[in-house]
Amino acid sequence: MEKICVAVRVRPSTSEDSFNGSFWKVEENRITLHRTHDTPLSGSSYAFDHIFDESSTNASVYNLLTKDIIHAALDGFNGTAFAYGQTSSGKTFTMNGSETDPGVIPRAVKDLFEKMERMSDREFLIRVSYMEIYNEEINDLLTVENQKLQIHESLERGVFVAGLREEVVNNAEQVLNLINAGEVNRHFGETNMNVRSSRSHTIFRMVIESKGKDSNSSSDCSISDVVRVSVLNLVDLAGSERIAKTGADGVRLKEGKSINKSLMILGNVINKLSDGSKQRYTSFGLTLMYND
Numbered sequence: 541m542e543k544i545c546v547a548v549r550v551r552p553s554t555s556e557d558s559f560n561g562s563f564w565k566v567e568e569n570r571i572t573l574h575r576t577h578d579t580p581l582s583g584s585s586y587a588f589d590h591i592f593d594e595s596s597t598n599a600s601v602y603n604l605l606t607k608d609i610i611h612a613a614l615d616g617f618n619g620t621a622f623a624y625g626q627t628s629s630g631k632t633f634t635m636n637g638s639e640t641d642p643g644v645i646p647r648a649v650k651d652l653f654e655k656m657e658r659m660s661d662r663e664f665l666i667r668v669s670y671m672e673i674y675n676e677e678i679n680d681l682l683t684v685e686n687q688k689l690q691i692h693e694s695l696e697r698g699v700f701v702a703g704l705r706e707e708v709v710n711n712a713e714q715v716l717n718l719i720n721a722g723e724v725n726r727h728f729g730e731t732n733m734n735v736r737s738s739r740s741h742t743i744f745r746m747v748i749e750s751k752g753k754d755s756n757s758s759s760d761c762s763i764s765d766v767v768r769v770s771v772l773n774l775v776d777l778a779g780s781e782r783i784a785k786t787g788a789d790g791v792r793l794k795e796g797k798s799i800n801k802s803l804m805i806l807g808n809v810i811n812k813l814s815d816g817s818k819q820r821y822t823s824f825g826l827t828l829m830y831n832d
């Protein structure tokens with residue numbers, strides 16, 4: 541599996557989208573901006589690892605992009621999947637989904653526990669946490685009292701958020717209930733672009749620890765003795781936004797500035813990470829867009 545995989549998903553147009561005379565055309569893994577009379581605009585053609593057109597489902601996004609990351613996490617590889625894109629492009633729709641088409645996060649949780657059950661030779665310990673970054677401050681979505689948490693670094697734990705609640709979980713239902721409880725504490729707000737716009741970045745994190753079941757009884761040092769620890773991050777970023785389009789002022793304006801600034805810094809970090817890093821991780825970034 542590639543270390544970093546970048547895909548685009550095109551959101552279906554809605555009646556509210558203004559049509560400016562051009563549209564994006566998808567051809568395999570290339571997306572090109574076209575004028576209405578179907579001539580491609582030069583310099584506006586981009587290739588990605590995958591492109592999901594307007595008819596794609598959350599199931600297809602999960603199966604093609606995330607499944608392998610979840611399975612690799614069970615084998616001890618760190619993994620991250622995040623949705624990045626402008627406001628209202630469908631990030632939360634992709635990560636959380638709907639009743640009829642659950643998103644990447646609920647699918648990942650169910651898949652993880654199903655796969656774990658089939659790995660009968662290992663025992664697992666799963667811990668989950670759920671946090672948001674709102675106006676550059678970290679809040680715990682599982683415990684409302686845990687606000688403005690600080691990032692620390694230690695030799696033992698690496699970089700971590702001090703005081704973040706970590707819940708030990710035993711089944712998918714328990715995790716989904718925790719996520720639903722956390723959703724209530726997320727910052728959403730209405731803008732001209734999205735009636736329910738995420739005003740914070742959210743990180744749902746699972747720490748997966750496992751060891752071979754026979755490791756205690758065996759005197760030989762075998763592969764089953766190795767304790768594997770991996771971290772899976774499923775991230776729903778707030779959307780980049782043009783203030784002129786969102787009509788943001790007051791609190792919304794302050795949020796919009798923090799969102800744009802942090803997304804720019806994230807872009808810098810990803811550039812650096814993709815610059816010859818030798819870390820063991822798998823990840824995908826899903827960029828979401830729509831024709832306007």
Ligand SMILES: Nc1ncnc2c1ncn2[C@@H]1O[C@H](COP(=O)(O)OP(=O)(O)OP(=O)(O)O)[C@@H](O)[C@H]1O
Nearest residue numbers: 551626627628629630631632633734737738778779
């Ligand atoms: N693929 C899709 N099919 C149908 N509806 C979609 C799709 N993607 C997004 N939507 C709808 O579009 C609207 C905006 O989507 P969503 O809130 O997920 O955007 P977002 O990128 O998370 O926005 P923000 O950055 O403002 O939080 C929602 O009503 C959502 O249900």
